[in-house]
Amino acid sequence: MKLAGKKALITGGNSGIGLATARLFISEGAEVAITGRDQQTLNEAVAELGSKAHGYRADVTVVEDRKKLFADLAKDFGKLDIVFANAGITGRTPTGTTDEAVFEKVVHTNLNGAFFTVNSAAPLMNDNGSIIFNGSVHNYLGQPGVAAYAATKGGLVSMARSIAADLAPRKIRVNVVAPGATQTPIWKRGPRASATAEESAKLSDFFSSTVPLGRWGEPEDLAKAVLFLASDDSSYINAVELMVDGGLTGAPLRGLHSSRLTVENSYKGQTACLLGKACVFTLRRNLKSVARECQIMKSEWQIWQTQSWLICYPKCE
C-alpha cells in the first residue's frame, strides 16, 4: 500500500476527479477528508467510500467555512500528510462582454480558494508531506472565452513553485497535476446542463478525436497521477506540472488552421472553443449566420451541427 497510515485532505472530493482520487487513496491505505459545497453528494460520497472517509461541507471561497474546516480537521485528524487542492469551476469570460463578478468568481474559487486552502493546511501538515494542485491544459491552449479559467490554472503553476520554495525547509513537495478533458460532472454543469444525451455523446466522440490517445481522460487516470505525486514514488519530484492529457498539449494533432480561425472563432459575440484542429461554437443565437460562414468554406471544412453546438473542422487530407 502506497499511502498506509497517511492522512489526506481532498477539496471537491464529492465529485469527479476528487472523488476518484479519494477512492484510490483509501484503497492505498489513507484516511481521507473530503470537502464540497453540496451536502447531498458529500453524504453519498462518504457512504460509498466507507469508514476511512470523512465529509466536511465547506466552500473554499468562504473564510468562515475554511476556518471551521481546519478547526475540525485539527480535532479529527490532528495532522495531514497530503493536500489535494482540487475544487474548481469553469466559467465563460469572453473579452468585451464579461461581467466582473463572473471573472472574480472563477478566480476566487480556483486561485484564492486553492491558495487559502493550502495556507490553512500548511501549519497542520507533517514534514515530508505532499501538496498537489489541480491545474489544466488551459494553461497552454489559448482558447477564446476562458481568460479567467486559463489565468487561474496558469496561476496555480507559478504559485506552486513559490509555495514549494516556502515549504522546502520542511521537505513538503508541491506539484500540479494538469488534466485534459476528463469525463466528470463538470461537463454537465451550467449551460451544458441542457445538452441532450445525443449531443453530449457526439461532442464526446469529437473531443476524443482531438486527443493523440484517441479518448477523453477518465477521473481514474487523474487519480493515478495524483497518487503518484502524493506518494513516495515521486519522492524527488517537486515544483513541476504533470500533464495528464493524452498528449493533447505535448503532441497536438496537426492541421489547426490558425489563419482561418481568426475569422471563425468569433462571430457577432459568439465565441468558439478551439480544440485540437477544430472550432467549436457554443450556440445561443445567430446559428444560421455562423453556419453560413462555415458553409462558405465547406470545401475545406466539415460542419457538424446540433441544437447547442456547431463544430467546424478541417477535412482530413
Ligand code: NDP
Ligand atoms: P466536478 O464538477 O465533478 O468537481 C468539482 C468539485 O469542486 C466538486 O466537488 C465541487 O463541489 C467542488 N467545488 C467547486 N466549487 C467549490 C467551492 N467554492 N468550494 C468547495 N468546493 C467546490 O469537476 P472535476 O472533477 O472535473 O473538477 C475537478 C478539478 O479538475 C477542477 O479544478 C477543474 O478545473 C479541474 N479540471 C477538470 C477537467 C475536466 O475536463 N473535467 C479538465 C481540467 C481541469 P460541489 O459539487 O459540492 O460544489
